[in-house]
Amino acid sequence: xxxxxxxNVQKAVADARKHRVTSVSYTDASExxxxxxxxxxxxxxxxxxxxGSYSTAxxxxxxxxxxxxxxxxxxxxxxxxxxxxxGSSSSGGAGTGSGGSTSTGGSSTKAQLCSIRSNxxxxxxxxxFCRKADVGATTTDAAGRKIACGFESGxxxxxx
Numbered sequence: 001x002x003x004x005x006x007x008n009v010q011k012a013v014a015d016a017r018k019h020r021v022t023s024v025s026y027t028d029a030s031e032x033x034x035x036x037x038x039x040x041x042x043x044x045x046x047x048x049x050x051x052g053s054y055s056t057a058x059x060x061x062x063x064x065x066x067x068x069x070x071x072x073x074x075x076x077x078x079x080x081x082x083x084x085x086x087g088s089s090s091s092g093g094a095g096t097g098s099g100g101s102t103s104t105g106g107s108s109t110k111a112q113l114c115s116i117r118s119n120x121x122x123x124x125x126x127x128x129f130c131r132k133a134d135v136g137a138t139t140t141d142a143a144g145r146k147i148a149c150g151f152e153s154g155x156x157x158x159x160x
Contacts, residue, residue, distance in 0.1 A: 004051070005044055006071075029063035041067055043071075
């Protein structure tokens with residue numbers, strides 16, 4: 001298995017797919033448990049299976065942090081506070097807008113819906129086209145069902 005530590009998540013996912021990894025998932029390595037909106041704004045801290053191990057695994061899991069953050073000292077949650085993730089987007093035309101997502105600090109057993117959203121900020125559903133950067137990633141649709149981005153019906157699509 002290749003060593004993806006310090007790689008940009010978007011590039012790591014694309015490279016893993018080239019090496020026959022069929023499923024790549026990632027979670028925030030910090031205590032903030034932020035939602036990943038744009039994989040280009042994150043870097044890999046660790047992976048399972050580990051780098052250098054011989055593996056026929058087709059699944060790969062990354063622990064990630066924001067591009068400007070430390071893997072050894074990721075951001076910590078303040079008890080009971082609300083924090084927001086990095087990430088940004090811009091609107092078409094002359095104006096700009098800010099993107100990202102928020103999550104509540106502390107522990108929660110409720111799964112986050114739509115951890116990956118369209119450029120317009122909408123939840124994906126099975127059958128929709130998915131971006132090249134999302135190939136191999138998993139998220140949930142608006143109803144909480146797990147969907148994955150992969151090659152299906154001649155193109156990259158979200159599927160159950």
